[in-house]
Amino acid sequence: MDKNTNIPSKEEIEAALELRHTKAVQEKIRHAAVAVCGLGGLGSHIAISLARCGIGRLHLIDFDRVDLTNLNRQQYGIEQLGRPKPEALREELLAFHPYLDIQTDFVKLSEENLSELLAEETYICEAFDVPEQKAMITNYVLEHMPEKYLVGASGMAGYGNSNAIRTRKILSHYYLCGDGVSEKNEHQGLMAPRVMLCAAHQANMILELIIRDET
Amino acid sequence: MVKINGEDCNAAGMLLSDYLKENGYKLVRIAVERNGEIVPKAMYDQTLLADGDALEVVSFVGGG
Numbered sequence: 636m637d638k639n640t641n642i643p644s645k646e647e648i649e650a651a652l653e654l655r656h657t658k659a660v661q662e663k664i665r666h667a668a669v670a671v672c673g674l675g676g677l678g679s680h681i682a683i684s685l686a687r688c689g690i691g692r693l694h695l696i697d698f699d700r701v702d703l704t705n706l707n708r709q710q711y712g713i714e715q716l717g718r719p720k721p722e723a724l725r726e727e728l729l730a731f732h733p734y735l736d737i738q739t740d741f742v743k744l745s746e747e748n749l750s751e752l753l754a755e756e757t758y759i760c761e762a763f764d765v766p767e768q769k770a771m772i773t774n775y776v777l778e779h780m781p782e783k784y785l786v787g788a789s790g791m792a793g794y795g796n797s798n799a800i801r802t803r804k805i806l807s808h809y810y811l812c813g814d815g816v817s818e819k820n821e822h823q824g825l826m827a828p829r830v831m832l833c834a835a836h837q838a839n840m841i842l843e844l845i846i847r848d849e850t
Numbered sequence: 851m852v853k854i855n856g857e858d859c860n861a862a863g864m865l866l867s868d869y870l871k872e873n874g875y876k877l878v879r880i881a882v883e884r885n886g887e888i889v890p891k892a893m894y895d896q897t898l899l900a901d902g903d904a905l906e907v908v909s910f911v912g913g914g
Contacts, residue, residue, distance in 0.1 A: 677914045766879040766910035773881045773908070777888035792913045805906055806883055818911030825913050 645734040652689040660846055661689065667845040668692035670756040672744055672772060674699070674720040676825055677788055678762035679710035679727075680834035681841070686728040688842060692736040693728070694756055695721040698743035708827040744768075749775050753783070757850055758841050761787035762834070764819075777809055782850075786840045790814040791833035793823040800832045802840050812836035853904040866897040870907070881908045 643651075653661045669685055671678045674697035682695060697720040701711045715723040721739035728735055740752060749772065753759055759776060763769045769787060776785050790813035791800060799814040813833050819825050852861040854869075861869050866889065870877065882889040883906045889897055899905070 673914055675914050762914055764912060764914040766912050769910040769914075770879050770881055773910075774888070774891055777881065778890050788914060789908070789910045790913070792911075805908060806886060806888065809883075809888075811908060815909075816911060817913070819913035830913075 642733060648732060648734060649689070656688070663846050663848055664688050664842070665691045667758065668694070668756040669758040669760065669841055669845075670694040670696065670753050671760045671762055672696050672753075673760075673762035673764065673768075674709075674724050675705065675762065675764055676708040676827070676830035677791075677834045677837065678760065679720075679724055680831050681760050681762055681838045682724055682728060683710055684835065684838035685841065686732055686735055686737075689732060690735070692738070692756070694738045694740070694753075695724055696740045696742065696744060696752060697721055698741065708825055708830045744772060746771065746775055750779065753780065756783075758784050758786070758844060760837055760841060761785060762837070766818075773809070777806065781808065784808050784810075784841075784844050784850075786810045786812065786837050786844075788813045788833050788837055790817045791829050792817040792819045792825050794826050794829060797829070797832055800829065800836060802836045810840050812840065851901060852899050855906055861899045862901040862903075864899050865895060866893075866899060866905075867895040869899060870894065875907060875909060879910050881910075882906070883908070 667690055669690055671682050674695055699720050701715045701718050701720055701723050710727060711723055719741040721741050725737045725739050761769055761772050773787055776783055802810055802812045805811050851858045885904055
């Protein structure tokens with residue numbers, strides 16, 4: 636079958652989103668900016684969810700390239716193996732919303748570049764893999780960028796026990812998703828369903844904050 | 851009493867850094883909230899836990 640080359644206009648896509656989400660909700664989503672830090676199992680699915688909602692602006696940040704061992708749970712394809720994750724993910728998102736405003740940065744986040752890289756976005760997703768990195772960004776953002784909203788994750792390895800994955804409010808501007816304990820180790824790995832559950836919690840919390848709009 | 855991660859602890863008068871050390875926390879994998887505020891890492895060894903404090907020690911595990 637031929638590819639559909641009849642691409643809808645930006646206005647048509649916005650109208651379809653309003654029809655599904657209501658005009659008032661879509662108005663808020665359209666003006667929100669979100670940074671996704673880490674584009675693995677969590678970040679790639681968070682980005683897909685928010686992009687499907689027609690988020691105003693997405694900032695995709697990761698230093699990694701797509702690897703074969705990622706494909707059990709991350710939103711990438713065979714043809715993207717070896718590509719930097721930010722631009723590979725950007726491609727995936729533009730396939731269903733060609734007018735999204737997406738900034739990509741193929742870089743490792745550290746205490747030295749966080750302030751600069753996260754300056755523009757109100758909402759920040761911590762979607763890292765390594766616990767030291769999770770702690771680093773969480774401490775930095777809460778300490779130095781108190782006006783931001785941070786939604787992080789800890790504990791989503793293995794399978795089953797869906798209801799142990801939850802969202803907790805830790806501070807007025809910090810929410811943590813996951814079961815808090817299930818770590819990736821030699822006995823249990825990261826698998827698509829549970830990682831996607833946790834990613835959905837994060838995206839859903841971000842969406843709630845955007846629509847509640849207490850900024 | 852000090853409430854830490856929802857449980858009452860006999861930690862009043864202790865330095866936060868000593869409490870964390872005694873309880874086996876790896877400092878590079880945690881974030882600490884005390885009475886609704888983040889405790890900066892540089893303040894762990896100057897923060898004295900007081901009766902009635904409520905703390906949450908978030909201990910991150912790998913995976914994402």
